[in-house]
Amino acid sequence: MKSINTKSLLLLMISLSMISCNMQTKEPKTVEKEVIKEIYKPMDIQVLKSQYDLHAGLFSKNLNGITDTEANKRINNANSLAWIVGHTLNIQNNLSMLLGVETQNPYAEQFAFGKKFDPNAQYPSLSKMISDWDILSPKISEALGKLTQEQLDAKAPFPIPFPEQTMRGLYAFQMHHLGYEFGQIGLYRKFLGKSSFSYQ
Numbered sequence: 001m002k003s004i005n006t007k008s009l010l011l012l013m014i015s016l017s018m019i020s021c022n023m024q025t026k027e028p029k030t031v032e033k034e035v036i037k038e039i040y041k042p043m044d045i046q047v048l049k050s051q052y053d054l055h056a057g058l059f060s061k062n063l064n065g066i067t068d069t070e071a072n073k074r075i076n077n078a079n080s081l082a083w084i085v086g087h088t089l090n091i092q093n094n095l096s097m098l099l100g101v102e103t104q105n106p107y108a109e110q111f112a113f114g115k116k117f118d119p120n121a122q123y124p125s126l127s128k129m130i131s132d133w134d135i136l137s138p139k140i141s142e143a144l145g146k147l148t149q150e151q152l153d154a155k156a157p158f159p160i161p162f163p164e165q166t167m168r169g170l171y172a173f174q175m176h177h178l179g180y181e182f183g184q185i186g187l188y189r190k191f192l193g194k195s196s197f198s199y200q
Helices: 006-020 027-039 043-061 081-098 126-145 149-153 167-191
Strands: none
Touching: 043 126, 043 149, 043 167, 081 126, 081 167, 149 167
């Protein structure tokens, strides 16, 4: 989290002083609101970036050691791990486009929302998908860190299954979507006899 500037610190000290004195005026609440606004102004940006950076660092780590043959195995009639990874790359590419990162999405055709698993399809190798992920991740992380409150407050370009219909809500939902796919990667690791999903 960014350090608190002098103005924020002063407002915080004034607010705490007023609260401790139990002043029953409207002014302390006004000051409290300003304190919250100043101190937590960058926090949602930092949280979104931290969430993404966590995903970025775990992706390759939890796919290493899995062969393409293993990645194409399926749990009953579920999507294969290869399809799940490709779909995760599609999410990442969509996130990059939302952030204004110039990129072409080679995963949309096979892995976009609504696309179904095709048992006869030739899906990209895990090494290719890991490489594409690692190339794009730093660009997304940098773009997330440069977001402004005005950009986050802007209305989402389409309805999302999230309470806040803003770009903030859209980015937050994208982080949830990534987490959902990572959970499936963890499940497949166990199915393939690998160690549990690792954060180390």
